[in-house]
Amino acid sequence: MWASQRAGAVPDSIFGRMNAAAGRARAAGLEVIDLSIGSSDQPPPEAALAALREATRDPDTYRYPLFSDTAPLREAAAAYLARRFGVTVDPDTEVLPLIGAQEGLAHLLMAVTDPGDTLLLPDPCYPPYLGAAAVASLRAVPLPLRSEHGFLPDLDAVPGDLAPRALLLNYPNNPTSAVADGAFFTRAAAWCRARGTLLIHDHPYAELTFGGYRAPSALGAGLEGVVELHSLSKTHHLGGFRVGFAAGDAGAIAALARVKGAVDFHAYLGIQRAATVALGLPDALGRAAAQTFEERRDALVPALRELGWEVATPQASMYVWARVPGLEDSVAYAVRLAEDTGVVLSPGRAFGMLGEGFVRFALVQPPIQLAEAARRLGQGRSVRHGRQS
Ligand SMILES: Cc1ncc(COP(=O)(O)O)c(C=O)c1O
Incomplete structure (x- = not known):
């Protein structure tokens, strides 16, 4: 009743749905690897x-x-x-x-x-x-x-x-x-x-x-x-x-x-x-921060390519943007993936119409966790594609 047209026009966030899916994965006993939000896991200087x-x-x-x-x-x-x-x-x-x-x-x-x-x-x-x-x-x-x-x-x-x-x-x-x-x-x-x-x-x-x-x-x-x-x-x-x-x-x-x-x-x-x-x-601090994310990129990108995913090697940022072969509904896919494997990603559709078909990995976990996420993606592949809606 009290929401203005302006407030009503603010789009719903898909991240709430991802969070709920992560909660269901945890409740089912899965160890969750949350790569959905670009919130740095490093301490401030x-x-x-x-x-x-x-x-x-x-x-x-x-x-x-x-x-x-x-x-x-x-x-x-x-x-x-x-x-x-x-x-x-x-x-x-x-x-x-x-x-x-x-x-x-x-x-x-x-x-x-x-x-x-x-x-x-x-x-x-x-x-x-x-x-x-x-x-x-x-x-x-x-x-x-x-x-x-x-x-x-x-x-x-x-x-x-x-x-x-x-x-x-x-x-x-x-x-x-x-x-x-x-x-x-x-x-x-x-x-x-x-x-x-x-x-x-x-x-x-x-x-x-x-x-x-x-x-x-x-x-x-x-x-x-x-x-x-x-x-x-x-x-x-x-x-x-x-x-x-x-x-x-x-x-x-x-x-x-x-x-x-x-x-x-x-x-x-x-x-x-x-x-x-x-x-x-000193600028060395920025370089050190960048190196952390570069090492994570290097752990994840080759592992995704081994799964047959089309991924460019990012030159910057803390994300990997990947087109998933054959994907038509990235939201349903990401929700199902979280529930089945505990790997929580951002569906490309959350970022706009042209994000459909993609998912985004935030490099906010150490390389070992990223490798584990890729391993679970590989294992879950046939199940996921069969269950996409
Ligand atoms: C493109 C972009 N702009 C702004 C922000 C938020 O920046 P701040 O924490 O300074 O509000 C983010 C955070 O992920 C971002 O990706």
């Missing part, structure tokens, strides 16, 4: 935890934090962008701390769009994008990401009269693990500027890159009309602390600050201090 512990003993952190109190984190974010990407931003006007990239995106959309505006967003995509679009009362138009184009969008195929208010991209990508180079962002930013479209780049996997590959920043294409969202959840394993930052176009950042001013009082100062310390840590 000790220096960041120490900063938080110390902050809890500092009475100055008990009050509401003001914008001026966010200066150290804004400066650390600007220094990180300069050090890592060679991008110069003004910490006073072009950076804003977030309570996670997910919070930032939802409020950014409210800040830079009006109800009924068009948002171009990838299909498949991180599911909360659709919820954020619904909460901002936007018309969400899917931009296909297909394997034959390296899961990059074909912007030339977008109808010329569409006039989206914003284009949302995310590379390294969740769920496909695809990557984009600097030239791609230059083209995307030029495409957006020609249409009066804001380019929003969601960049939580900036440091989780493998081998010699390093991910670029969309801000390398210039700050005008571009906003990038960064997260401390993945590289720094601070997901539960809810902290990140937005950087880019000063007008969009100012609009975001106005909306957030009506909603929150910034993160607890202790969490800001932990994030400030984390962003200042």
Whole structure:
């Protein structure tokens, strides 16, 4: 009775169904290997935890934090962008701390769009994008990401009269693990500027890159009309602390600050201090985090190929996106798989229409568990295919 149209438009999450299936597997005595959610299993950097512990003993952190109190984190974010990407931003006007990239995106959309505006967003995509679009009362138009184009969008195929208010991209990508180079962002930013479209780049996997590959920043294409969202959840394993930052176009950042001013009082100062310390840590820390996920990738991908699955070797992120031979209903498949084998994956359909036929593995367990998951997939194969509905 009290749900607004806006609330009603937020799509249901399939993860609840997966969680219930995992519960049934446990109740049936199976040891569950949960690879469904990209929540890091690694501890945050000790220096960041120490900063938080110390902050809890500092009475100055008990009050509401003001914008001026966010200066150290804004400066650390600007220094990180300069050090890592060679991008110069003004910490006073072009950076804003977030309570996670997910919070930032939802409020950014409210800040830079009006109800009924068009948002171009990838299909498949991180599911909360659709919820954020619904909460901002936007018309969400899917931009296909297909394997034959390296899961990059074909912007030339977008109808010329569409006039989206914003284009949302995310590379390294969740769920496909695809990557984009600097030239791609230059083209995307030029495409957006020609249409009066804001380019929003969601960049939580900036440091989780493998081998010699390093991910670029969309801000390398210039700050005008571009906003990038960064997260401390993945590289720094601070997901539960809810902290990140937005950087880019000063007008969009100012609009975001106005909306957030009506909603929150910034993160607890202790969490800001932990994030400030984390962003200042040597880049070797990001490399070590990436190596953990690279080793897991190397345990899983060959094992899946042995099962006859079509899997690209990801160059980044914490996911493996796999097309399952002959799969037509990824949700039914993933639920059945969880119940029969205890291996919990994300069905590709959870990420959009074009995710159908795929499943996503989150590399959130050690290599030995990933090998065990692949072994169970192999054993369960004939049963599963026979029981798909
Ligand atoms: C593409 C993408 N954006 C945002 C997030 C959430 O980031 P945060 O924890 O900073 O809100 C995730 C988490 O999985 C993600 O995959």
